[in-house]
């Protein structure tokens with residue numbers, strides 16, 4: 003209590019005490035007592051190259067010494083152009099123009115506003131509703147929270163949220179529409195897709211501006227990839243009803259799932275890709291969106307080239323310097339190769355752990371974005387009560403043992419289902435993967451012994 007009373011920081015949880023981190027080395031964080039935490043979730047799936055890379059720190063310091071702030075309403079820097087070009091060239095063909103923000107929420111906010119302006123200025127003035135998915139997270143601002151499905155956070159602000167619509171995302175392992183996977187495969191009549199069309203028609207296509215989705219669902223579902231073909235069907239619907247398709251790669255972008263963007267794996271061309279986290283490997287607050295030429299042409303023709311939007315820190319030089327340096331490290335260190343190698347290894351080790359612990363009902367994911375579904379008993383198919391906060395408690399045990407994971411809830415329909423994301427830095431080595439699995443194994447054993455008491 004004494005510490006809480008003397009603490010001027012407004013923490014997320016005012017009653018909780020947080021370890022004070024003094025520094026980081028590679029995949030480890032070290033607190034003021036010298037305790038080491040293996041960062042098995044890259045912070046918030048953001049510190050994708052681990053900690054303490056002098057090259058990135060020096061690039062940021064050099065830029066800060068040259069020009070600390072340049073207002074992009076009036077000026078630009080060469081580094082801004084270089085970073086935009088690098089990102090534009092990594093993105094799918096036809097997505098070329100890059101707009102910068104500081105965080106992923108702002109990136110999604112920008113994308114949804116751009117979709118609205120694009121339609122309005124082309125004479126489709128009623129198109130304003132965004133359709134999102136229950137098992138999704140797009141950020142914490144009112145717009146991004148309105149589009150996302152974090153039920154707890156939404157509930158706290160319900161009267162303030164925008165009137166956006168939601169469908170369920172595919173979760174074939176426990177279909178929220180109660181369909182059987184084999185049945186869907188044989189007749190190609192997927193409720194997770196027909197429900198999108200039903201929603202569009204119910205709202206009136208003339209009112210629907212955008213559809214937003216994560217390619218592989220992160221924090222709200224625990225690294226769940228879509229069934230093959232899902233996004234092709236979504237793309238068709240968006241084309242049919244003139245709806246802007248926004249793919250939120252804030253968590254998946256820049257190699258996390260084994261390709262530069264997970265969009266490459268879902269085999270579609272979105273209208274907008276939003277990104278964040280990994281672009282600067284967490285060294286600076288940096289995010290943004292990559293926009294399809296069609297939208298840019300629309301803006302030039304119908305809006306006099308002006309996007310009615312903007313942030314003070316858009317394209318901040320020090321953040322941009324961090325981004326350029328981080329992307330350089332990804333490339334030079336052939337990080338993508340490591341993601342595939344260590345991702346496969348981690349996945350297989352987790353499958354072994356599933357044999358041992360009946361708390362694990364499912365192991366899924368791509369690259370180094372892997373999730374496990376946690377249940378009370380796999381054999382009996384007994385779920386945890388959400389109030390039990392099983393994933394949070396398991397992570398608490400792991401932190402005691404020296405590793406930190408990314409716990410989450412709501413994987414099944416936005417309200418039920420517990421999961422843990424395992425997403426170490428993309429340059430993690432085999433020894434660290436083994437340590438992650440060992441600590442998770444021990445944590446599950448301790449969790450079990452506590453459950454029995």
Ligand code: PLP
Nearest residue numbers: 105106107139140141220252253
């Ligand atoms: N979109 C996705 C998929 C995310 O995972 C997150 C953050 O976890 C966000 C958006 C929001 O990003 P930020 O917290 O940087 O605003």
